[in-house]
Amino acid sequence: MTTITITLSDDRLRQLEAIAARFQIAPEELARVGIEELLNRPDEAFQRAIDTVLKKNAELYRRLA
Template identity: 50%
Template sequence: MASITVTIPDEQLQKLQQLAQESQVSPEDLLRANIEEWLARPQDEFTQAASYVLKKNAELYRRLA
Protein backbone atom coordinates (compact mmCIF):
# COMPACT_ATOMS: atom_id res chain seq x y z
CA MET A 1 0.00 0.00 0.00
CA ALA A 2 1.27 3.46 -0.86
CA SER A 3 1.11 6.47 1.40
CA ILE A 4 0.63 10.16 0.73
CA THR A 5 1.23 13.25 2.84
CA VAL A 6 -1.19 16.16 2.67
CA THR A 7 -0.79 19.49 4.40
CA ILE A 8 -4.02 20.97 5.75
CA PRO A 9 -4.70 24.04 7.90
CA ASP A 10 -4.90 23.52 11.65
CA GLU A 11 -8.61 24.38 11.64
CA GLN A 12 -9.34 21.58 9.16
CA LEU A 13 -7.21 19.16 11.16
CA GLN A 14 -9.21 19.95 14.27
CA LYS A 15 -12.49 19.34 12.40
CA LEU A 16 -11.13 16.08 11.01
CA GLN A 17 -10.05 14.91 14.45
CA GLN A 18 -13.44 15.84 15.90
CA LEU A 19 -15.34 13.96 13.17
CA ALA A 20 -13.08 10.94 13.59
CA GLN A 21 -13.57 10.96 17.36
CA GLU A 22 -17.35 11.19 16.93
CA SER A 23 -17.22 8.23 14.53
CA GLN A 24 -14.87 6.34 16.87
CA VAL A 25 -12.25 5.84 14.14
CA SER A 26 -8.83 7.26 13.48
CA PRO A 27 -8.52 10.34 11.28
CA GLU A 28 -6.61 8.19 8.77
CA ASP A 29 -9.42 5.63 8.59
CA LEU A 30 -12.00 8.38 8.18
CA LEU A 31 -10.04 9.94 5.32
CA ARG A 32 -9.45 6.55 3.70
CA ALA A 33 -13.17 5.74 3.75
CA ASN A 34 -14.08 9.12 2.31
CA ILE A 35 -11.47 8.84 -0.44
CA GLU A 36 -12.78 5.41 -1.39
CA GLU A 37 -16.31 6.79 -1.57
CA TRP A 38 -15.21 9.81 -3.59
CA LEU A 39 -13.27 7.68 -6.07
CA ALA A 40 -16.25 5.36 -6.58
CA ARG A 41 -18.79 8.15 -7.00
CA PRO A 42 -17.88 9.46 -10.48
CA GLN A 43 -18.39 6.00 -12.01
CA ASP A 44 -21.75 5.65 -10.27
CA GLU A 45 -22.87 9.07 -11.50
CA PHE A 46 -21.80 8.29 -15.06
CA THR A 47 -23.62 4.96 -15.00
CA GLN A 48 -26.79 6.62 -13.72
CA ALA A 49 -26.60 9.38 -16.33
CA ALA A 50 -25.97 6.92 -19.16
CA SER A 51 -28.87 4.74 -18.04
CA TYR A 52 -31.18 7.77 -17.91
CA VAL A 53 -30.20 8.89 -21.42
CA LEU A 54 -30.63 5.39 -22.84
CA LYS A 55 -34.08 5.01 -21.28
CA LYS A 56 -35.17 8.51 -22.24
CA ASN A 57 -34.14 8.05 -25.87
CA ALA A 58 -34.96 4.34 -26.29
CA GLU A 59 -37.71 4.99 -28.83
CA LEU A 60 -35.49 7.29 -30.86
CA TYR A 61 -32.68 4.75 -30.88
CA ARG A 62 -35.13 2.03 -31.95
CA ARG A 63 -36.33 4.16 -34.90
CA LEU A 64 -32.78 4.96 -35.98
CA ALA A 65 -31.69 1.32 -35.92
Protein backbone atom coordinates in the same frame (compact mmCIF):
# COMPACT_ATOMS: atom_id res chain seq x y z
CA MET B 1 0.31 -0.25 -0.25
CA THR B 2 1.57 3.31 -0.68
CA THR B 3 1.52 6.07 1.91
CA ILE B 4 0.78 9.68 0.99
CA THR B 5 1.08 12.88 2.98
CA ILE B 6 -1.41 15.73 2.74
CA THR B 7 -1.35 19.23 4.19
CA LEU B 8 -4.41 20.48 6.08
CA SER B 9 -5.02 23.77 7.81
CA ASP B 10 -5.31 23.56 11.59
CA ASP B 11 -9.04 24.23 11.30
CA ARG B 12 -9.58 21.42 8.79
CA LEU B 13 -7.51 19.03 10.92
CA ARG B 14 -9.68 19.82 13.95
CA GLN B 15 -12.81 19.18 11.87
CA LEU B 16 -11.40 15.87 10.62
CA GLU B 17 -10.48 14.83 14.15
CA ALA B 18 -13.92 15.77 15.50
CA ILE B 19 -15.76 13.80 12.82
CA ALA B 20 -13.43 10.83 13.26
CA ALA B 21 -14.04 10.92 17.02
CA ARG B 22 -17.81 10.77 16.45
CA PHE B 23 -17.30 7.60 14.38
CA GLN B 24 -14.70 6.32 16.85
CA ILE B 25 -12.05 5.86 14.17
CA ALA B 26 -8.66 7.40 13.51
CA PRO B 27 -8.60 10.59 11.42
CA GLU B 28 -6.36 8.78 8.92
CA GLU B 29 -8.98 6.05 8.49
CA LEU B 30 -11.72 8.63 7.96
CA ALA B 31 -9.63 10.34 5.29
CA ARG B 32 -8.93 6.99 3.59
CA VAL B 33 -12.63 6.07 3.59
CA GLY B 34 -13.51 9.47 2.14
CA ILE B 35 -11.01 9.05 -0.66
CA GLU B 36 -12.23 5.50 -1.37
CA GLU B 37 -15.80 6.79 -1.57
CA LEU B 38 -14.78 9.51 -4.00
CA LEU B 39 -12.86 7.08 -6.20
CA ASN B 40 -15.71 4.55 -6.24
CA ARG B 41 -18.44 7.10 -7.03
CA PRO B 42 -19.61 7.05 -10.64
CA ASP B 43 -18.81 10.15 -12.63
CA GLU B 44 -21.74 12.59 -12.35
CA ALA B 45 -22.13 12.94 -16.12
CA PHE B 46 -22.17 9.16 -16.50
CA GLN B 47 -24.76 8.85 -13.72
CA ARG B 48 -26.97 11.49 -15.41
CA ALA B 49 -26.71 9.59 -18.69
CA ILE B 50 -27.75 6.36 -16.99
CA ASP B 51 -30.69 8.10 -15.32
CA THR B 52 -31.79 9.61 -18.64
CA VAL B 53 -31.66 6.28 -20.46
CA LEU B 54 -33.53 4.50 -17.68
CA LYS B 55 -36.22 7.18 -17.57
CA LYS B 56 -36.52 7.34 -21.37
CA ASN B 57 -36.88 3.56 -21.66
CA ALA B 58 -38.90 2.93 -18.49
CA GLU B 59 -42.03 1.86 -20.37
CA LEU B 60 -40.05 -0.54 -22.58
CA TYR B 61 -38.36 -2.08 -19.54
CA ARG B 62 -41.74 -2.42 -17.83
CA ARG B 63 -43.18 -4.30 -20.83
CA LEU B 64 -40.13 -6.56 -21.13
CA ALA B 65 -40.31 -7.50 -17.46
